[in-house]
Amino acid sequence: MSDGMSKATLPGLAQIRDEIDRLDADIQALISARARCAQQVALVKQAEDPEATVFYRPEREAQVLQKVMARNEGPLHPEEMARLFREIMSACLALEHPLRIAFLGPNGTFTQTAALKHFGHSVQTVPLNTIDEVFREVEAGAVNYGVVPVENTTEGIVTHTADSFLTSSARIIGEVELRIHHHLLVAEGTRVESISRIYSHQQSLAQCRKWLDAHFPKAERVAVSSNAEAARRIKGEWHSAAIAGETAADMYGLVKRHECIEDNPSNTTRFLIIGTESVSPSGEDKTSIVVTMKRNQAGALHDILAPFAARGINLTRIESRPSKNDIWTYVFFIDFEGHQDDPRVREVMSELDPVVSDVKVLGSYPRAVL
Structure with missing residues (x-):
């Protein structure tokens, strides 16, 4: 046998079940202890700033899940172990402050699945009819966060989401990738x-x-x-x-x-988590910006990309969309690795200012863990 034990030395079924029962009791006790810690965290946060308490910290949750996957020794797959912890964290956060998450409805959509994958099943999901409504409810504070699709590996950018960012004050605070099976x-x-x-x-x-x-x-x-x-x-x-x-x-x-009738077996959709607050660095972050070009400026795209290349910053997405303010002008949606507080990123942003009409930072956020 792979573990060096012979069949004769294996413990009996009853003994194994007794061990499972003992481990279950230990796990349950530890989960309860973690939940009590979560309640203490809520009390500390409220004492520090009762008027503007933020209970959900995307960078902290990403760091916890990254550590879970890094120290996993099997036999469960690291992502399966992280999903278990995701649900524990979701339940503990609900003790601090139950979250309301808006998504592009109705119930049963892939966007709802993405919301539950990212936040766990202890949140209240709120179906809305359009992407615009998700943005509006987040901006108005009627929900804590929203989930919207942004791009698919087969069909590309979701234009309604991209265009909503041009006029919205909502910020990107996270992302989630979901393998799509039709x-x-x-x-x-x-x-x-x-x-x-x-x-x-x-x-x-x-x-x-x-x-x-x-x-x-x-x-x-x-x-x-x-x-x-x-x-x-x-x-x-x-x-x-x-x-x-x-x-x-x-x-x-x-x-x-x-089952699984999609033409591309790797068909994946990326969703964005939108909120109203900024997110601190997690150590593995991405930043999204919208750059408005100056009209009729030769070599403008080269001028935008050159500062990233000079500092070795990897671009993960670049898409163009027509500007809403002037005909025949375009904006570029750019995602890149790094946080807006990183010195290299700050240098890039300062170089962009003179060569473009406008730069809007949509948010810096942890890279998708699951």
């Missing part, structure tokens, strides 16, 4: 050969285009506001199907007729 869902009793209409969000239809061409070339493809809405619609339609994820299938009691 399933063909049907209601009980629906026969595959009778399917003449397939509902889904337009991006999901695009992400499954080749599979649909091969398996349902004659079916009408109907774009709706979300995958969850697609799942809701087919409950009463015997000739329809929906493309959606696991959460929507469970929520609406649908049958997965075909």
Whole structure:
């Protein structure tokens, strides 16, 4: 055997179960002790600043999860161990201050799944109809944070999210990456050969285009506001199907007729966590900025990128969008490694000021851990 023990020296089943029971009691006692510490943290924070207490610290949670993964010795995978701690941290934070998290709804969307992956299941998720509404509720203080999709590895940038940042005061405080698996869902009793209409969000239809061409070339493809809405619609339609994820299938009691039908098996969506406060450095951070170009300036993009290259700062994303203020002018959304308080980043920002019309820092935040 791999651990050097012979079959004869293995403990009996009853003995192993007794050991599990003992370990469970120890784990439970330690979780309770951690929860009491969380309550003490809340009291200290409130005593220091009763009017502006911030209970959720993204950089602190990222550091805890990074340490969990670094010291993991198996047999559980490091990410699985981090997910367990994510839920413990979520429950403990709820003792300090229950969080309300807005997301692009309705219930059952991938954005809700991303919110729960990032914050854990001890938060209250609030579904909203549009990305604009998520931004407005965060700015108004009606919710603590919001979760919005920003880019997909297959379909690229989510333009509604990018454009919202141009006029919003909300800041990016975190990110989460979610592997997207699409399933063909049907209601009980629906026969595959009778399917003449397939509902889904337009991006999901695009992400499954080749599979649909091969398996349902004659079916009408109907774009709706979300995958969850697609799942809701087919409950009463015997000739329809929906493309959606696991959460929507469970929520609406649908049958997965075909699983993982996305054309790209590595299909991943990146979501941003938005709030109103700044985030301190975690040690592994990213910064997002919006740069407005000067009109008709030759070599402007080179002038923007050169300071990053000179200091060895890695760009992780660059996207252009039309400016909302002037025709034929453009803004660039740039993500790069590092925190805005880092000396190298400060040097880059000071060099950008003279060569661009405007630079808006959307936020510095911990890189996605899970």
